[in-house]
Amino acid sequence: MRNPAPPRTPLVGIIANPISARDIRRVVANASGLQLAERVSIVLRLLSALAACGIGRVLMMPDREGLKVMLERHLSRRQGPDAALAAVDYLDMPVTARVDDSFRAAHMMREAGVAAIIVLGGDGTHRAVVRECGAVPVAGLSTGTNNAFPEMREPTIAGLAAGLYAAGRIPAADALVRNKRLDIEIRDARGGVRSDIALVDAVISHEHFIGARALWKTDTLAAVYVSYADPQAIGLSAIAGLLEPVGRHESGGLAVELAAPGCGEFELCAPIAPGLMCSVPIDGWRRLSDGVPQRVRQRAGIVALDGERELAFAPGDEVTVTLREGAFHSLDVAACMRYAARAGLMRHGMPMPMPVRS
Numbered sequence: 071m072r073n074p075a076p077p078r079t080p081l082v083g084i085i086a087n088p089i090s091a092r093d094i095r096r097v098v099a100n101a102s103g104l105q106l107a108e109r110v111s112i113v114l115r116l117l118s119a120l121a122a123c124g125i126g127r128v129l130m131m132p133d134r135e136g137l138k139v140m141l142e143r144h145l146s147r148r149q150g151p152d153a154a155l156a157a158v159d160y161l162d163m164p165v166t167a168r169v170d171d172s173f174r175a176a177h178m179m180r181e182a183g184v185a186a187i188i189v190l191g192g193d194g195t196h197r198a199v200v201r202e203c204g205a206v207p208v209a210g211l212s213t214g215t216n217n218a219f220p221e222m223r224e225p226t227i228a229g230l231a232a233g234l235y236a237a238g239r240i241p242a243a244d245a246l247v248r249n250k251r252l253d254i255e256i257r258d259a260r261g262g263v264r265s266d267i268a269l270v271d272a273v274i275s276h277e278h279f280i281g282a283r284a285l286w287k288t289d290t291l292a293a294v295y296v297s298y299a300d301p302q303a304i305g306l307s308a309i310a311g312l313l314e315p316v317g318r319h320e321s322g323g324l325a326v327e328l329a330a331p332g333c334g335e336f337e338l339c340a341p342i343a344p345g346l347m348c349s350v351p352i353d354g355w356r357r358l359s360d361g362v363p364q365r366v367r368q369r370a371g372i373v374a375l376d377g378e379r380e381l382a383f384a385p386g387d388e389v390t391v392t393l394r395e396g397a398f399h400s401l402d403v404a405a406c407m408r409y410a411a412r413a414g415l416m417r418h419g420m421p422m423p424m425p426v427r428s
Contacts, residue, residue, distance in 0.1 A: 080123075080125045080126075081127060081128075081185060082128050082186055082187075083131075084128055084187070084190070085175050085189050086113055088106065088135035113130075116229040119232075120232065120236075121156040123236070125237065126157060128156045129179055131175035132165050133165060133167070163178060172199055176199040179203070186401055187203055189210050190211050191210075192377075196210050197269050200267070200269060201267055208400050209401040218307050219376070239410075245402060245406050245409070247319060247402045251268065251393075251398065252267060253265065254373055257388045259387075267375070268297070268375040271294060273293070273377075274366055274371055275374060276291075277371060277379075288328075292367070292371065293326060293366065294309050295325050295326075295358065296310040296324050298316050300318070301315050305343070313338065316357075322358055322359060323358035324355055324356070325357075327352075327367070329353040330351065335352055335353065337350060338351075358393040363391070365388065370387075
């Protein structure tokens with residue numbers, strides 16, 4: 071997979087999911103919410119940082135929840151802190167208020183030649199963008215309920231990193247990192263195939279209906295497959311992280327088989343949502359290797375991808391989960407800012423000082 075090069079005209083995409091962090095886990099756990107005004111504030115901070123790096127134009131996904139209206143109100147002032155923001159062009163696309171919006175926006179941004187896509191959302195929003203963005207790197211900001219993939223980071227710094235990379239001032243070799251993902255395939259008896267991806271976890275549930283999209287009842291779970299397992303994570307991947315940590319950029323993944331309540335080798339107490347601790351019976355676990363398909367034991371049920379129910383399968387279907395390493399690029403914000411400091415990228419109007427030697 072080749073490192074993507076920024077286009078000649080610096081252009082950055084922003085996909086801000088206005089309804090992330092509004093699923094059922096907000097009801098069953100003590101998770102905090104993110105108001106629309108705060109999402110607008112995040113975008114404004116991004117636009118300010120991008121403009122400081124010479125990015126004059128941004129492509130953005132439209133919405134019908136009010137984010138676009140509130141943002142345009144700020145951008146129309148052109149005074150005070152809003153005077154020097156990057157201009158926003160909205161994609162010409164239908165708005166459904168479903169995940170299809172993120173799919174379509176990521177595809178359109180890729181076709182428009184953006185150098186990077188900044189994503190505001192949880193694991194599900196980032197999964198949708200990665201599925202359609204191709205070789206375009208993503209920069210994730212956590213605004214969802216369970217956020218194992220996107221980082222909690224000040225948007226101004228993420229905007230600076232994305233802007234410097236998009237402007238061609240930081241080489242791809244220094245700015246980007248490769249990420250793992252899980253490929254899920256369901257093959258029926260007639261040879262039909264359905265497939266999808268997960269960035270963090272693919273969870274097999276005994277349930278037979280999609281229902282509420284967010285998965286949170288641990289007594290319905292049969293198995294958890296993860297691309298990486300962080301013991302500090304919140305969500306279903308925390309089950310794997312508290313058993314055998316696997317780093318985000320470390321080789322391999324983990325597959326955990328769960329037992330029926332009251333059975334198994336032991337029970338694990340895991341934080342599967344903010345403020346929601348659950349006891350999970352563990353039957354066993356094993357490492358995943360790159361490119362080796364793992365056949366799911368469960369005969370019928372639901373596959374949840376990054377915490378949301380997506381694919382139902384029936385008896386006779388063959389379900390496999392395959393770990394893919396180096397599957398897509400993301401922006402390493404910390405590495406970008408270290409490079410910017412070493413290269414003096416944020417210095418203006420004076421000769422570059424000599425490096426300090428110890």
